[in-house]
Amino acid sequence: MIVQENIPLAPLTTLKVGGPARYFVEAKSIGEVQEAIQYAHSRDAALFVLGGGSNLVVSDAGWPGVVLKVAIAGIEQQSHDNKAVFDVGAGEEWDKFVASAVARNCAGVECLSGIPGSVGGTPVQNVGAYGQEVSETILSVTALDLNSDNVCELANAECEFHYRTSIFNTSERGRYIILRVKYELLPGGKPHLQYADLRNHFAGWNEAPTLADAREAVRTIRATKGMLIIAGEEDCRSAGSFFKNPVLAASDFERLTQRATDKNLQIPSYPALESQRKVSAAWLVEHSGFSKGFISGNVGISRKHTLAIINRGKGSAAEVVALKNHIQDRVEDIWGVRLEPEPVFVGV
Numbered sequence: 629m630i631v632q633e634n635i636p637l638a639p640l641t642t643l644k645v646g647g648p649a650r651y652f653v654e655a656k657s658i659g660e661v662q663e664a665i666q667y668a669h670s671r672d673a674a675l676f677v678l679g680g681g682s683n684l685v686v687s688d689a690g691w692p693g694v695v696l697k698v699a700i701a702g703i704e705q706q707s708h709d710n711k712a713v714f715d716v717g718a719g720e721e722w723d724k725f726v727a728s729a730v731a732r733n734c735a736g737v738e739c740l741s742g743i744p745g746s747v748g749g750t751p752v753q754n755v756g757a758y759g760q761e762v763s764e765t766i767l768s769v770t771a772l773d774l775n776s777d778n779v780c781e782l783a784n785a786e787c788e789f790h791y792r793t794s795i796f797n798t799s800e801r802g803r804y805i806i807l808r809v810k811y812e813l814l815p816g817g818k819p820h821l822q823y824a825d826l827r828n829h830f831a832g833w834n835e836a837p838t839l840a841d842a843r844e845a846v847r848t849i850r851a852t853k854g855m856l857i858i859a860g861e862e863d864c865r866s867a868g869s870f871f872k873n874p875v876l877a878a879s880d881f882e883r884l885t886q887r888a889t890d891k892n893l894q895i896p897s898y899p900a901l902e903s904q905r906k907v908s909a910a911w912l913v914e915h916s917g918f919s920k921g922f923i924s925g926n927v928g929i930s931r932k933h934t935l936a937i938i939n940r941g942k943g944s945a946a947e948v949v950a951l952k953n954h955i956q957d958r959v960e961d962i963w964g965v966r967l968e969p970e971p972v973f974v975g976v
Protein backbone atom coordinates (compact mmCIF):
# COMPACT_ATOMS: atom_id res chain seq x y z
CA MET A 629 0.00 0.00 0.00
CA ILE A 630 1.36 3.42 -0.98
CA VAL A 631 0.30 6.44 1.07
CA GLN A 632 0.56 9.75 -0.74
CA GLU A 633 0.23 13.14 0.96
CA ASN A 634 -1.54 16.38 0.02
CA ILE A 635 -3.07 15.03 -3.17
CA PRO A 636 -5.47 17.46 -4.96
CA LEU A 637 -8.97 15.98 -5.09
CA ALA A 638 -10.55 18.34 -7.66
CA PRO A 639 -9.05 16.48 -10.66
CA LEU A 640 -10.50 13.22 -9.29
CA THR A 641 -14.04 14.59 -9.47
CA THR A 642 -16.23 15.55 -12.44
CA LEU A 643 -17.16 18.94 -10.87
CA LYS A 644 -13.45 19.76 -10.42
CA VAL A 645 -13.69 21.78 -7.21
CA GLY A 646 -12.17 21.21 -3.78
CA GLY A 647 -8.87 21.05 -1.93
CA PRO A 648 -6.40 18.23 -1.24
CA ALA A 649 -6.54 14.98 0.71
CA ARG A 650 -4.09 15.01 3.64
CA TYR A 651 -3.42 11.31 2.97
CA PHE A 652 -4.41 9.42 -0.17
CA VAL A 653 -4.39 5.67 -0.76
CA GLU A 654 -5.45 3.81 -3.88
CA ALA A 655 -6.45 0.24 -2.97
CA LYS A 656 -6.37 -2.40 -5.70
CA SER A 657 -7.33 -5.34 -3.48
CA ILE A 658 -9.42 -6.13 -0.40
CA GLY A 659 -6.16 -6.52 1.54
CA GLU A 660 -5.11 -3.00 0.59
CA VAL A 661 -8.51 -1.63 1.62
CA GLN A 662 -8.05 -3.25 5.05
CA GLU A 663 -4.51 -1.87 5.30
CA ALA A 664 -5.74 1.65 4.49
CA ILE A 665 -8.34 1.42 7.23
CA GLN A 666 -5.74 0.32 9.76
CA TYR A 667 -3.56 3.23 8.64
CA ALA A 668 -6.43 5.69 9.22
CA HIS A 669 -7.12 4.16 12.66
CA SER A 670 -3.47 4.32 13.65
CA ARG A 671 -3.38 8.06 12.88
CA ASP A 672 -6.84 8.70 14.29
CA ALA A 673 -7.63 10.20 10.88
CA ALA A 674 -11.12 10.42 9.41
CA LEU A 675 -11.70 8.14 6.42
CA PHE A 676 -13.44 9.10 3.19
CA VAL A 677 -14.05 6.53 0.47
CA LEU A 678 -13.81 7.83 -3.08
CA GLY A 679 -15.26 6.08 -6.11
CA GLY A 680 -15.47 7.65 -9.55
CA GLY A 681 -15.92 11.18 -8.16
CA SER A 682 -18.95 11.88 -10.35
CA ASN A 683 -21.37 12.75 -7.57
CA LEU A 684 -19.16 14.72 -5.21
CA VAL A 685 -18.67 18.26 -3.96
CA VAL A 686 -15.32 18.42 -2.13
CA SER A 687 -14.84 21.42 0.17
CA ASP A 688 -12.18 24.00 -0.70
CA ALA A 689 -10.26 22.97 2.44
CA GLY A 690 -10.14 19.39 1.17
CA TRP A 691 -10.19 16.36 3.49
CA PRO A 692 -8.04 16.44 6.64
CA GLY A 693 -7.85 12.63 6.97
CA VAL A 694 -7.38 9.64 4.69
CA VAL A 695 -9.05 9.45 1.27
CA LEU A 696 -9.31 5.86 0.13
CA LYS A 697 -9.87 5.33 -3.57
CA VAL A 698 -11.21 1.84 -4.16
CA ALA A 699 -9.57 0.64 -7.39
CA ILE A 700 -10.54 -3.05 -7.28
CA ALA A 701 -10.79 -4.23 -10.90
CA GLY A 702 -12.30 -7.18 -12.78
CA ILE A 703 -15.46 -8.07 -14.69
CA GLU A 704 -16.23 -11.79 -14.30
CA GLN A 705 -19.18 -13.42 -16.00
CA GLN A 706 -20.91 -16.67 -15.00
CA SER A 707 -24.04 -18.01 -16.67
CA HIS A 708 -26.75 -20.20 -15.14
CA ASP A 709 -30.50 -20.79 -15.70
CA ASN A 710 -30.55 -18.44 -18.72
CA LYS A 711 -29.19 -15.62 -16.57
CA ALA A 712 -25.76 -14.03 -16.72
CA VAL A 713 -24.20 -12.94 -13.45
CA PHE A 714 -21.46 -10.31 -13.72
CA ASP A 715 -19.27 -9.99 -10.64
CA VAL A 716 -17.61 -6.59 -11.02
CA GLY A 717 -14.86 -4.89 -9.00
CA ALA A 718 -15.98 -1.65 -7.30
CA GLY A 719 -13.21 0.30 -9.03
CA GLU A 720 -14.25 -0.56 -12.57
CA GLU A 721 -15.54 2.32 -14.64
CA TRP A 722 -19.34 1.93 -14.75
CA ASP A 723 -19.72 2.67 -18.46
CA LYS A 724 -17.01 0.16 -19.36
CA PHE A 725 -19.06 -2.53 -17.60
CA VAL A 726 -22.24 -1.42 -19.41
CA ALA A 727 -20.40 -1.54 -22.74
CA SER A 728 -19.15 -5.06 -22.06
CA ALA A 729 -22.60 -6.28 -20.96
CA VAL A 730 -24.16 -4.85 -24.14
CA ALA A 731 -21.35 -6.33 -26.27
CA ARG A 732 -22.19 -9.73 -24.73
CA ASN A 733 -25.85 -9.11 -25.61
CA CYS A 734 -27.00 -9.06 -21.98
CA ALA A 735 -29.95 -6.81 -21.08
CA GLY A 736 -30.64 -4.90 -17.89
CA VAL A 737 -28.23 -1.96 -17.74
CA GLU A 738 -28.32 -0.59 -21.33
CA CYS A 739 -30.34 2.51 -20.30
CA LEU A 740 -27.62 3.33 -17.78
CA SER A 741 -25.08 3.91 -20.56
CA GLY A 742 -22.86 6.98 -20.39
CA ILE A 743 -23.24 7.54 -16.65
CA PRO A 744 -19.91 8.67 -15.22
CA GLY A 745 -18.49 7.08 -12.08
CA SER A 746 -17.40 3.71 -10.78
CA VAL A 747 -19.29 0.46 -10.25
CA GLY A 748 -18.95 0.71 -6.45
CA GLY A 749 -20.91 3.96 -6.41
CA THR A 750 -23.94 2.57 -8.20
CA PRO A 751 -25.63 0.74 -5.29
CA VAL A 752 -25.06 3.67 -2.91
CA GLN A 753 -27.52 6.02 -4.58
CA ASN A 754 -29.30 3.33 -6.61
CA VAL A 755 -28.22 4.91 -9.88
CA GLY A 756 -31.06 5.25 -12.35
CA ALA A 757 -31.89 6.75 -15.73
CA TYR A 758 -34.26 6.26 -18.66
CA GLY A 759 -36.51 3.84 -16.82
CA GLN A 760 -33.85 1.57 -15.31
CA GLU A 761 -32.33 1.49 -11.82
CA VAL A 762 -29.43 -0.69 -10.70
CA SER A 763 -31.69 -2.10 -7.95
CA GLU A 764 -33.49 -4.07 -10.69
CA THR A 765 -30.34 -6.03 -11.60
CA ILE A 766 -28.14 -6.05 -8.48
CA LEU A 767 -28.02 -9.56 -7.05
CA SER A 768 -25.72 -8.72 -4.15
CA VAL A 769 -23.09 -6.29 -2.89
CA THR A 770 -19.81 -7.51 -1.40
CA ALA A 771 -18.61 -5.06 1.23
CA LEU A 772 -16.24 -4.65 4.13
CA ASP A 773 -18.27 -4.10 7.29
CA LEU A 774 -16.33 -1.58 9.37
CA ASN A 775 -18.31 -2.57 12.49
CA SER A 776 -16.91 -6.12 12.45
CA ASP A 777 -13.99 -5.85 10.00
CA ASN A 778 -15.54 -8.77 8.09
CA VAL A 779 -16.19 -9.04 4.37
CA CYS A 780 -19.90 -9.76 3.84
CA GLU A 781 -22.26 -10.22 0.91
CA LEU A 782 -25.48 -8.24 1.20
CA ALA A 783 -28.42 -9.55 -0.84
CA ASN A 784 -30.46 -7.07 -2.89
CA ALA A 785 -33.29 -6.89 -0.30
CA GLU A 786 -30.81 -6.10 2.49
CA CYS A 787 -29.68 -2.99 0.58
CA GLU A 788 -33.21 -1.46 0.88
CA PHE A 789 -33.13 0.32 -2.46
CA HIS A 790 -35.47 3.25 -3.20
CA TYR A 791 -35.28 6.31 -5.48
CA ARG A 792 -31.63 7.47 -5.13
CA THR A 793 -31.25 5.78 -1.74
CA SER A 794 -30.05 2.55 -0.12
CA ILE A 795 -28.82 1.64 3.37
CA PHE A 796 -25.38 2.81 2.18
CA ASN A 797 -26.43 6.49 2.09
CA THR A 798 -29.11 6.40 4.79
CA SER A 799 -29.41 4.08 7.81
CA GLU A 800 -25.93 2.49 7.47
CA ARG A 801 -24.02 5.45 6.02
CA GLY A 802 -20.28 5.02 6.65
CA ARG A 803 -20.56 1.40 7.81
CA TYR A 804 -19.66 -0.46 4.61
CA ILE A 805 -16.92 -0.14 2.01
CA ILE A 806 -18.22 -1.60 -1.24
CA LEU A 807 -15.71 -3.98 -2.81
CA ARG A 808 -17.60 -5.80 -5.59
CA VAL A 809 -21.14 -5.82 -7.02
CA LYS A 810 -22.98 -8.72 -8.69
CA TYR A 811 -25.48 -7.83 -11.43
CA GLU A 812 -27.86 -10.42 -12.87
CA LEU A 813 -28.58 -9.70 -16.55
CA LEU A 814 -30.69 -11.39 -19.21
CA PRO A 815 -28.77 -12.83 -22.18
CA GLY A 816 -30.59 -12.04 -25.43
CA GLY A 817 -33.07 -9.77 -23.58
CA LYS A 818 -34.74 -6.83 -25.32
CA PRO A 819 -33.76 -3.25 -24.51
CA HIS A 820 -35.97 -1.39 -22.03
CA LEU A 821 -37.53 1.40 -24.08
CA GLN A 822 -40.20 2.87 -21.79
CA TYR A 823 -38.91 6.40 -21.33
CA ALA A 824 -40.43 9.03 -23.63
CA ASP A 825 -37.05 10.37 -24.80
CA LEU A 826 -36.07 6.88 -25.95
CA ARG A 827 -39.41 6.13 -27.63
CA ASN A 828 -39.15 9.40 -29.54
CA HIS A 829 -35.61 8.58 -30.58
CA PHE A 830 -36.75 5.29 -32.14
CA ALA A 831 -40.05 6.56 -33.58
CA GLY A 832 -40.15 5.66 -37.25
CA TRP A 833 -37.68 2.77 -36.99
CA ASN A 834 -38.79 -0.29 -38.95
CA GLU A 835 -36.63 -2.78 -37.08
CA ALA A 836 -36.65 -3.48 -33.36
CA PRO A 837 -33.73 -1.62 -31.73
CA THR A 838 -30.98 -3.83 -30.31
CA LEU A 839 -29.27 -3.38 -26.95
CA ALA A 840 -26.41 -1.67 -28.79
CA ASP A 841 -28.90 0.71 -30.47
CA ALA A 842 -30.40 1.54 -27.06
CA ARG A 843 -26.94 2.18 -25.62
CA GLU A 844 -26.08 4.54 -28.49
CA ALA A 845 -29.44 6.32 -28.17
CA VAL A 846 -29.01 6.88 -24.43
CA ARG A 847 -25.50 8.24 -24.95
CA THR A 848 -26.78 10.58 -27.67
CA ILE A 849 -29.66 11.84 -25.50
CA ARG A 850 -27.34 12.29 -22.50
CA ALA A 851 -24.92 14.28 -24.67
CA THR A 852 -27.68 16.70 -25.72
CA LYS A 853 -28.35 17.31 -21.99
CA GLY A 854 -24.68 17.78 -21.07
CA MET A 855 -24.88 14.56 -19.05
CA LEU A 856 -22.15 12.76 -20.99
CA ILE A 857 -18.65 13.71 -19.92
CA ILE A 858 -16.71 15.29 -22.76
CA ALA A 859 -13.27 16.46 -21.61
CA GLY A 860 -12.93 20.24 -21.42
CA GLU A 861 -16.60 20.96 -22.12
CA GLU A 862 -17.99 23.43 -19.61
CA ASP A 863 -21.56 22.12 -19.59
CA CYS A 864 -20.50 18.71 -18.32
CA ARG A 865 -18.10 19.93 -15.63
CA SER A 866 -20.79 19.04 -13.09
CA ALA A 867 -21.94 16.44 -10.60
CA GLY A 868 -24.83 15.41 -12.87
CA SER A 869 -28.28 16.19 -11.51
CA PHE A 870 -27.67 18.48 -8.54
CA PHE A 871 -31.12 17.95 -6.99
CA LYS A 872 -33.36 14.93 -6.59
CA ASN A 873 -36.80 15.02 -8.13
CA PRO A 874 -39.05 15.69 -5.10
CA VAL A 875 -41.42 12.85 -4.21
CA LEU A 876 -44.54 14.42 -2.71
CA ALA A 877 -47.50 13.11 -0.74
CA ALA A 878 -50.82 13.51 -2.59
CA SER A 879 -51.83 16.57 -0.52
CA ASP A 880 -48.49 18.36 -1.06
CA PHE A 881 -48.67 17.57 -4.76
CA GLU A 882 -52.18 19.07 -4.91
CA ARG A 883 -50.92 22.26 -3.25
CA LEU A 884 -48.07 22.46 -5.76
CA THR A 885 -50.27 21.92 -8.82
CA GLN A 886 -52.65 24.59 -7.50
CA ARG A 887 -49.77 27.07 -7.38
CA ALA A 888 -48.86 26.09 -10.94
CA THR A 889 -52.47 26.37 -12.15
CA ASP A 890 -52.67 29.85 -10.60
CA LYS A 891 -49.78 30.80 -12.87
CA ASN A 892 -51.29 29.00 -15.89
CA LEU A 893 -48.54 26.40 -15.75
CA GLN A 894 -48.49 22.62 -15.66
CA ILE A 895 -45.75 20.81 -13.78
CA PRO A 896 -44.40 17.52 -15.22
CA SER A 897 -44.98 14.69 -12.74
CA TYR A 898 -44.86 10.91 -12.62
CA PRO A 899 -46.53 8.36 -10.33
CA ALA A 900 -44.40 7.19 -7.37
CA LEU A 901 -44.86 4.62 -4.62
CA GLU A 902 -47.88 4.71 -2.27
CA SER A 903 -49.95 7.29 -4.17
CA GLN A 904 -47.10 9.81 -4.09
CA ARG A 905 -46.02 11.89 -7.12
CA LYS A 906 -42.50 12.53 -8.32
CA VAL A 907 -42.18 16.03 -9.79
CA SER A 908 -39.50 17.45 -12.03
CA ALA A 909 -36.83 19.34 -10.09
CA ALA A 910 -35.47 20.76 -13.38
CA TRP A 911 -38.88 22.32 -14.09
CA LEU A 912 -39.11 23.83 -10.58
CA VAL A 913 -35.63 25.38 -10.94
CA GLU A 914 -36.45 26.70 -14.40
CA HIS A 915 -39.71 28.24 -13.15
CA SER A 916 -38.00 29.99 -10.24
CA GLY A 917 -36.01 32.43 -12.32
CA PHE A 918 -33.03 30.23 -13.26
CA SER A 919 -32.67 29.50 -16.92
CA LYS A 920 -30.20 27.25 -18.68
CA GLY A 921 -26.87 29.07 -18.92
CA PHE A 922 -27.45 31.09 -15.68
CA ILE A 923 -24.11 32.51 -14.51
CA SER A 924 -23.05 33.19 -10.95
CA GLY A 925 -19.36 34.18 -10.89
CA ASN A 926 -17.26 31.14 -11.71
CA VAL A 927 -20.16 28.70 -11.44
CA GLY A 928 -23.57 28.48 -13.05
CA ILE A 929 -26.24 26.29 -14.55
CA SER A 930 -25.58 24.11 -17.58
CA ARG A 931 -26.73 25.53 -20.92
CA LYS A 932 -28.22 22.10 -21.64
CA HIS A 933 -30.07 21.13 -18.42
CA THR A 934 -31.28 23.25 -15.51
CA LEU A 935 -30.59 20.48 -13.00
CA ALA A 936 -26.81 20.58 -13.45
CA ILE A 937 -24.72 23.12 -11.53
CA ILE A 938 -21.49 23.59 -13.44
CA ASN A 939 -18.00 24.83 -12.68
CA ARG A 940 -17.22 27.37 -15.41
CA GLY A 941 -13.49 26.78 -14.96
CA LYS A 942 -12.15 28.44 -11.82
CA GLY A 943 -15.15 27.74 -9.60
CA SER A 944 -14.84 26.90 -5.90
CA ALA A 945 -16.86 24.61 -3.67
CA ALA A 946 -18.02 27.68 -1.73
CA GLU A 947 -19.49 29.18 -4.92
CA VAL A 948 -21.20 25.89 -5.78
CA VAL A 949 -22.72 25.67 -2.30
CA ALA A 950 -23.83 29.34 -2.43
CA LEU A 951 -25.60 28.75 -5.76
CA LYS A 952 -27.17 25.55 -4.41
CA ASN A 953 -28.53 27.49 -1.39
CA HIS A 954 -29.77 30.30 -3.61
CA ILE A 955 -31.66 27.84 -5.85
CA GLN A 956 -33.12 25.95 -2.87
CA ASP A 957 -34.34 29.19 -1.25
CA ARG A 958 -35.90 30.58 -4.45
CA VAL A 959 -37.67 27.32 -5.29
CA GLU A 960 -38.97 27.05 -1.74
CA ASP A 961 -40.22 30.68 -1.73
CA ILE A 962 -42.06 30.30 -5.00
CA TRP A 963 -43.23 26.68 -4.88
CA GLY A 964 -43.17 25.70 -1.19
CA VAL A 965 -40.92 22.71 -1.91
CA ARG A 966 -37.38 22.36 -0.51
CA LEU A 967 -35.17 20.62 -3.08
CA GLU A 968 -32.82 18.00 -1.72
CA PRO A 969 -29.30 17.90 -3.19
CA GLU A 970 -28.21 14.67 -4.83
CA PRO A 971 -24.39 14.81 -4.59
CA VAL A 972 -22.36 13.84 -1.54
CA PHE A 973 -20.67 16.79 0.20
CA VAL A 974 -17.18 16.08 1.48
CA GLY A 975 -15.89 18.26 4.29
CA VAL A 976 -18.44 20.97 3.48
Ligand code: EPU
Pocket residue numbers: 756757758759825853855867868869870871872873896908909910911912914920932933934935970
Ligand atom coordinates in the same frame (compact mmCIF):
# COMPACT_ATOMS: atom_id res chain seq x y z
N1 EPU B 1 -36.91 19.77 -17.65
C1 EPU B 1 -36.90 21.14 -17.62
N2 EPU B 1 -35.72 21.76 -17.91
C2 EPU B 1 -34.59 21.12 -18.22
C3 EPU B 1 -34.61 19.72 -18.29
C4 EPU B 1 -35.79 19.06 -17.97
O1 EPU B 1 -37.88 21.77 -17.32
O2 EPU B 1 -33.56 21.77 -18.46
C5 EPU B 1 -38.18 19.07 -17.30
C6 EPU B 1 -38.89 18.61 -18.54
O3 EPU B 1 -40.27 18.75 -18.33
C7 EPU B 1 -38.53 17.15 -18.64
C8 EPU B 1 -38.42 16.75 -17.18
O4 EPU B 1 -37.88 17.91 -16.53
O5 EPU B 1 -39.49 16.40 -19.29
C9 EPU B 1 -37.51 15.57 -16.94
O6 EPU B 1 -36.21 15.86 -17.45
P1 EPU B 1 -35.17 14.73 -17.82
O7 EPU B 1 -35.79 13.73 -18.70
O8 EPU B 1 -33.91 15.36 -18.28
O9 EPU B 1 -34.92 13.97 -16.45
P2 EPU B 1 -34.65 14.51 -14.98
O10 EPU B 1 -35.82 14.11 -14.14
O11 EPU B 1 -34.27 15.94 -14.93
C10 EPU B 1 -33.57 12.26 -14.19
C11 EPU B 1 -32.36 11.85 -13.41
C12 EPU B 1 -31.15 11.82 -14.31
C13 EPU B 1 -31.41 10.86 -15.45
C14 EPU B 1 -32.66 11.34 -16.22
C15 EPU B 1 -33.07 10.42 -17.32
C16 EPU B 1 -32.74 12.61 -11.14
C17 EPU B 1 -32.42 13.61 -10.10
N3 EPU B 1 -32.16 12.79 -12.31
O12 EPU B 1 -33.37 13.61 -14.59
O13 EPU B 1 -30.05 11.32 -13.56
O14 EPU B 1 -30.31 10.77 -16.33
O15 EPU B 1 -33.76 11.42 -15.29
O16 EPU B 1 -33.70 9.30 -16.81
O17 EPU B 1 -33.47 11.65 -10.88
C18 EPU B 1 -28.30 12.04 -12.14
O18 EPU B 1 -28.90 11.50 -11.21
O19 EPU B 1 -27.18 12.62 -11.96
C19 EPU B 1 -28.89 12.03 -13.46
C20 EPU B 1 -28.33 12.66 -14.49
